[in-house]
Amino acid sequence: MSDLPATGLFMGQSNDTGAGVPEILLWQRANRHGVIAGATGTGKTVTLQILAQGFSEAGVPVFCADVKGDLSGICQPGAPSEKLIARATGMGLTLNPKAAPTVFWDLYGQKGHPVRATVSEIGPLLMARMLDLNDVQEGVLTVAFHVADKEGLLLLDLDDLRSMLTYVAENAARIGREVGNVAPASIASIQRALLQLEQDGGDAFFGEPALRLTDMIRTGLDGRGQVNVLDSTRLMNSPRLYGAFLLWLLSELFEQLPEVGDPERPKLVFFFDEAHLLFRDAPKPLLEKVEQVVRLIRSKGVGIYFITQNPADIPDSVLAQLGNRVQHALRAYTPSDQRGLKAASESFRVNPAFDTAEAIQALGTGEALVSVLDEKGAPSITARTLIRPPDSRLGPATDAERASVMAASPVAGVYDTAIDRESAEEVLAARHAAADQAADAEEAAKAEAKAQAQAEKAQAQADRAAARAAPRQAPAPRAAPRRSTRETPIEAMTKSVLRTAGSTITRELLRGLLGSLKRR
Incomplete structure (x- = not known):
């Protein structure tokens, strides 16, 4: 000057x-x-x-x-x-x-x-101020920030905060035992306030890249x-x-x-x-x-x-x-x-x-x-x-003068494009997807086991029904008794006499025949 x-x-x-x-x-x-x-x-x-x-x-x-x-x-x-x-x-x-x-x-x-700026950088006090929350709702919001820090979940934008509030509501019983009661009505009120803030354009403020003070x-x-x-x-x-x-x-x-x-x-x-x-x-x-x-x-x-x-x-x-x-x-x-x-x-x-x-x-x-x-x-x-x-x-x-100044700015291009890296929303969504997949697999296994049991039961019922419906059959004829191959004493004596007589007759015939041959 x-x-x-x-x-x-x-x-x-x-x-x-x-x-x-x-x-x-x-x-x-x-x-x-x-x-x-x-x-x-x-x-x-x-x-x-x-x-x-x-x-x-x-x-x-x-x-x-x-x-x-x-x-x-x-x-x-x-x-x-x-x-x-x-x-x-x-x-x-x-x-x-x-x-x-x-x-x-x-x-x-x-x-x-x-x-x-990220939601974590703003913190629960100023966020409650932005959302116009009462003391009870501010307390619930503080619990959400506490749980996010404890479980290593990054709160970068409004979607992360919404997911975190839903997670707190789903686990209200466990979280309540650790840090105090979390009322579902308060969660719902905060969610509505977040919607209003988003409609006012506030969602554009939360995210990355966050402002670095050295650039100012x-x-x-x-x-x-x-x-x-x-x-x-x-x-x-x-x-x-x-x-x-x-x-x-x-x-x-x-x-x-x-x-x-x-x-x-x-x-x-x-x-x-x-x-x-x-x-x-x-x-x-x-x-x-x-x-x-x-x-x-x-x-x-x-x-x-x-x-x-x-x-x-x-x-x-x-x-x-x-x-x-x-x-x-x-x-x-x-x-x-x-x-x-x-x-x-x-x-x-x-x-x-x-x-x-x-x-x-x-x-x-x-x-x-x-x-x-x-x-x-x-x-x-x-x-x-x-x-x-x-x-x-x-x-x-003028708009043209403003645009010219922005084009020559030392931070031109540094903050113009938003970055969406993995944070609470993505981590919790992955947890839900894994839990849903496990639940679906368990449900499918139960359904398959139930179907198999029903099929076995139906087959057993069908077998019993078929047995009851079949006609009674006549008994098969008994086979003739098998004759024994062992000889009785009479049969053995008879066969011996016959063999002896046959041998005698045969010798006599042979002698007569041989004698007649010699005389010639």
Whole structure:
């Protein structure tokens, strides 16, 4: 940013004393967090754009949510009007139109590179917040996460979580004995909430490749920090998803970044637009987590700046941690508005030159009350400040300009294609298939055994029936008795006499015959 002070970011110029005092946000105090507040149309987005580009010029990466689409113009050099040039000249500032090094992100992958996180990374607390679950349902969801961790089942996307809930329901008796009762009605309620989240487009956020924080915390070769712009125009239709995602991102930063204490300049500055959506109807555990992150992430070198309509939208425990404050105009037409105005005015250090509450109502577009931390860490006296013009374009970038920036992005092609690896859904489906196959085989074996038994029984019945139906047959004739081959004594004597007589007769005949032959 042109005419950049060495010690901090030039935000604008106050004329309370008539001397034109510059308002400087010190780099070494920028990680002490801040708030930008004001009614719609009073210049909050322009102030956010000036701060984001100022940090980038100082080599500090930035993350910011673009709720209305106006912030996308930061990727294009500005074309200042005569009015803006005159304002800059009055501040002694020379405008040097230039674009910030921008990377566009989008949970839905339509107007930026897709942003994904796994269900396991989100965790049961933030997931319950996204699904708007009650305490009992949140407890059941926590059980599902516990069982998944215990059994080594990866929860990557919504299909994995659905399968895990079904598995818990099917094994409710066993799981209930280990970790407590799991009511089927609660499982059904969570499943319906998951369906609603999917219909809202939330399923595009869960999966892989998951976002790597190193792809956001970048500094270019020219020394400027990368400005990460999350397109939130569609995301705002799911405020719980929006708030839970940004809180998850803060939590990841808190867990992954090392301790650095109070650096000369922040490692990253995080702008949380429409911050009231994070705190609206938030349960106590969630508020405690937000307070913890805001309080402790400062030592990681991360500055958080909440953008909202009224500081009263932010819980006191969190608001007390915000040292740098920019308050644009507020209107107090209703009793509720008046209470919000009073709360906003009382959060600033008193300036004896004016009444803070009246000054807030009298601010014009592009003006703000500013109080930042000085070198000692104390808030400066509130000053009525004319905010400086930005170097980048005021207003949205065109679709063609956005596409050109995305094509030249350092993460082009890294996150554009989703990856679906084996996780809880596939593992549980394989278990079901194996169980079904075993059950089918057992059932087939039982059926075969039953059929064989029935066939044997039928054959036995048929045999008995055939036996009863056959006619009675006459007995076969008895065979003649076999004559014995042994001789009786009479038969033996008779045969002996006959043999003796035959021998005698034969000898006599032979003698007579031989005698007659000799006489011749």
